[in-house]
Amino acid sequence: MAEVEPKDTCDTSNASAHSNSNADQPDRLVRVYADGIYDLFHFGHARSLEQAKKSFPNTYLLVGCCNDETTHKFKGKTVMTESERYESLRHCKWVDEVIPDAPWVINQEFLDKHEIAYVAHDSLPYADASGAGKDVYEFVKAVGRFKETKRTDGISTSDIIMRIVKDYNQYVLRNLDRGYTRKELGVSFVKEKRLRVNMRLKKLQEKVKEHQEKVGEKIQTVAMHRNEWVENADRWVAGFLEMFEEGCHKMGTAIRDRIQESLRGQQSRENVVRTQLYMIVIFVFAFLLAISVQLELVLCVHPPGNPKDLDGEILSHPCFIARFCLSLSSDRIEIVGQ
Known part of the structure; x- marks a missing residue:
């Protein structure tokens, strides 16, 4: 708690005198009063008291707190008892003195008794439930001894109680x-x-x-990896088929050239027939090998769990066998014509 100066050194004159003395003597102690219920003391209360404490360069802050009887009569039931509320205020660093059993409405007698120069509170009218007036601070506002403070939005005792009531079952x-x-x-x-x-x-x-x-999340990860694997497999199959087709084409070209050379060398008809049979055997072997390889590759890319039209998969690739047959047929026609 701040050290209290003797009352005879405090500024307790009327409102006009306060203004003049504060201007002439900025270091003179000014007694400021703030009051409230302060149930479930929170940082919104502390901020309002901080503003009251800093309203003058040298402020002695008195804080009044109503007792349970008065509070329950005019405002409603509190969570904390009056002694708990008094003690909460005593542990606030901005408070110099706590006045228990504070009156609900401030009058001149109370100001004179405690030598209060100003009363600090927010400017919103605070309804006087006792029936004495529309605003409990109407008197101090009228005589020019009211210092305005700002409320802290988003926090109040009622809000805290509402949170507890909302989640009542969980707290029980x-x-x-x-x-x-x-x-x-x-x-x-x-x-x-x-x-x-x-x-x-x-x-x-x-x-x-x-x-x-x-x-x-796991399903999405697996699907992503599967799609990536399928794309890579498609690229591998396409590359392999391209290389395989190129190799078979070269082999077919070599066989055709060999046959042509044999025919140009005027071999006997038996040798020609034997060579043609040899060519047919190689052609059939290459054809069966190509079909076998493509079937295995299609089954790798599209496993049995996701059945596909295998004929469609095989026929979807460029058919190098057909081109090979056409090339052989054209060469044979050319040779026969000669």
């Missing part, structure tokens, strides 16, 4: 798991069992959802 189970009895929490035996069953079902649903997400 949380405290039951920590050793509190259902009687201490005001929960019946049936309600306790129902809450536990609902919580188990909720956890089970979360686990199932988590498992489904993991399975979905």
Whole structure:
């Protein structure tokens, strides 16, 4: 707590005197008063008290807090008791003095008793539930002894209570798991069992959802790898078939050249027939080999689990055998013509 100067050195004159003295003597101690309920003390309370403390260069901050009887009568039930609320304020570093049992409406007698120069609060009208007026700070505003502070958005005692009420079941189970009895929490035996069953079902649903997400991720990964493998396999098959076709074409060309050379050398008809039979055997062998290789490659790319039209797969590739046969036929026609 800040050290308190003697009251005879404090600025406690009227409003006009305050303005002049503050301008002439900036280091003079000014007694500022702030009040409230301060239930479930939070950082919004602390920020408002910080603003009040820093309203003058040298401020002595008094904070009034209403007791339980007054608060329950005009505002409603609190979570914390009056002693707990007083103690929370005493541990705030901006507070120099706590005034317990503070009045609901401030009057001149209260200001004079505590030698208060200014009252700090936000500017919104605070309804006077006691029936004395529309705003509990109407008097100090009228006499020019009101210092405005800013509220902190997004935090209030009511918001905190609303969060607890919203997730009531979870907080009840949380405290039951920590050793509190259902009687201490005001929960019946049936309600306790129902809450536990609902919580188990909720956890089970979360686990199932988590498992489904993991399975979905794995399926996507496997599908991605499979697509990549199929693309690579297609490239390998196309490359192999191109090389195989080129090799067979060269072999067919060599056979054709050999036959032509034999015929030009005026071999006997028996040698010609034998050579042609030899050519047919090689042709049939190459044809069967090509069909076997293409069937195996198609089955590798499209396994039995995903059946395909094998004839369509084989016929979809360039048919080097047909070209080979045509080339042989044309050469044979040419030779016969000669």
